[in-house]
Every structure is written in C-alpha cells, then in structure tokens.
Amino acid sequence: MKYCDSNEKYLRPTLYCNCRAPEIIAMANHLGAFKKSDYEFAETAFEFCKRNLILEIMPMDGVVETLKRGTGTCLQINSVFAALCRAAGIKARYKLFAAIESQSMYEEVYDPMMRRWYDALGYFSLEGDIEVYVDGKWVVAHAGPTPERQAAMGVPITKFGEESIGVWFDAIPGTMFISESLPYGVGLLSRALMKLAPATVEKINKNILNQIEKGKKILGRMGEKEYDEEVRKRFHMKIPKVSIEKSKKIIFKNE
Numbered sequence: 679m680k681y682c683d684s685n686e687k688y689l690r691p692t693l694y695c696n697c698r699a700p701e702i703i704a705m706a707n708h709l710g711a712f713k714k715s716d717y718e719f720a721e722t723a724f725e726f727c728k729r730n731l732i733l734e735i736m737p738m739d740g741v742v743e744t745l746k747r748g749t750g751t752c753l754q755i756n757s758v759f760a761a762l763c764r765a766a767g768i769k770a771r772y773k774l775f776a777a778i779e780s781q782s783m784y785e786e787v788y789d790p791m792m793r794r795w796y797d798a799l800g801y802f803s804l805e806g807d808i809e810v811y812v813d814g815k816w817v818v819a820h821a822g823p824t825p826e827r828q829a830a831m832g833v834p835i836t837k838f839g840e841e842s843i844g845v846w847f848d849a850i851p852g853t854m855f856i857s858e859s860l861p862y863g864v865g866l867l868s869r870a871l872m873k874l875a876p877a878t879v880e881k882i883n884k885n886i887l888n889q890i891e892k893g894k895k896i897l898g899r900m901g902e903k904e905y906d907e908e909v910r911k912r913f914h915m916k917i918p919k920v921s922i923e924k925s926k927k928i929i930f931k932n933e
Contacts (some may be wrong), residue, residue, distance in 0.1 A: 695761045730748065772858070775853045833909065
C-alpha cells in the first residue's frame with residue numbers, strides 16, 4: 679500500500695505518533711489516501727477519528743494501540759488523526775497548551791478529587807489541537823470529542839477547520855506552543871493519576887460514558903444537524919469559577 683516515507687519535519691514518525699505503522703497505513707488507504715484531495719482526506723480522517731474513537735483516561739501509548747482499542751485521551755485520539763494525515767503525505771503538527779476546562783467538563787466529568795486538583799492549579803493538563811497543511815495553509819482541528827459528548831456539553835459539533843479553544847477548552851495565556859511531537863513528559867501525568875488515584879480515573883471514565891449516553895438522547899430527539907444549528911445561535915463557552923479559600927496559618931510556639 680502507498681504511504682509517505684519522507685523524513686521531512688511534520689511528515690515523519692514522532693513520539694506516540696508512528697505514521698509508518700502498517701495499521702495506520704492500511705487505515706489511511708482505506709479512508710482514501712492518495713485518491714482524495716489533501717483537504718478531502720484530512721476531513722475524512724478527522725471525521726473517522728471524531729466518530730469512532732472515544733475518550734478514556736489512561737496511560738499514554740501509541741497510535742496503533744489507540745486505533746485498535748478505539749479509546750484514548752484527547753492527545754491519543756488527535757495523534758491518530760495526525761498519523762493518518764502524515765501517512766497520506768499531509769503535514770501535521772501539534773498546537774499544545776495548558777487547558778482551562780469548560781463548566782460542563784468540570785461539573786459532569788470530574789469527580790471531587792479532580793475538582794480540588796483543578797481548583798488548586800487553575801487547569802488540569804496539557805491539551806492541544808492538530809494543525810494540518812492543506813491547500814497552502816495550516817488548518818486546525820480537534821478530533822477528541824464525539825458528537826454525542828459535544829451535545830451533552832451543550833457545545834457546537836465542531837468540524838474540520840474549527841479549534842477546541844473557545845468551545846470546550848480555553849488556553850492559559852503564554853502556554854501555547856507549536857510542536858512536531860508530543861513532549862517526552864506528556865505521559866507522566868496519566869501514569870501518576872492511574873497509580874495514585876485509580877478510583878478517580880474509573881469514576882471519570884464512567885462519567886464520560888454517561889455523558890455519551892446523555893448526548894445520544896439529545897441528538898436522537900433533535901437530530902445532529904438541527905442541534906448544531908440551534909446551539910450555534912446562542913453558544914458562549916462557560917468556564918468554572920475557581921475560588922481560593924484562605925487556609926489557617928500554621929503557628930509555631932516557642933517552648
């Protein structure tokens with residue numbers, strides 16, 4: 679099967695994003711690589727990842743494992759999208775940032791421990807969109823949330839060419855950067871969370887599935903196109919208000 683074997687930046691394999699894996703090459707060809715225009719293929723790959731890969735908090739692993747499993751974190755799902763584009767000869771890069779979550783994610787997905795973590799830091803983790811180079815320009819996309827999850831969150835059903843920032847994420851100023859690869863330390867947070875708070879991870883993943891079921895009912899009642907058109911008329915992203923409580927001072931008495 680045909681694939682891009684260039685060692686050029688944004689076309690070569692990187693950490694967790696092996697675009698030369700046989701499974702990725704096979705899927706890229708199945709989706710129309712080298713037959714469709716670059717824009718059409720990138721849009722097809724985006725829709726495939728968005729509609730077939732489900733969010734699950736877990737330790738970082740590669741695109742092949744994510745593709746076979748059908749689940750992964752936002753970064754894992756977006757890495758599959760990037761790998762498919764690179765395999766098809768379309769440059770793909772990460773636009774990474776420290777993410778401020780939406781009110782819906784904070785209330786419906788996080789458990790009490792994660793809310794305390796978020797309140798303490800003001801953000802949860804590193805997140806990012808993917809930018810692909812088509813028709814002479816970089817086009818942004820984020821394949822992480824399924825339409826059902828977006829309906830449950832009350833946000834528009836984003837399309838290829840639309841970013842996550844201002845929809846269900848915001849970026850802490852000064853944290854955004856462009857990268858060919860995910861950073862080496864990106865898997866540390868997920869591994870630490872799995873080890874230190876497995877019950878929290880289980881609860882979050884259960885809440886994600888509940889969110890998907892909630893979204894299915896909304897889309898089943900309204901229809902995907904009708905829902906998206908309606909929500910775009912009035913949408914404004916809401917973010918949680920973080921309040922810092924004053925703690926009691928520690929007093930050392932002289933003996």
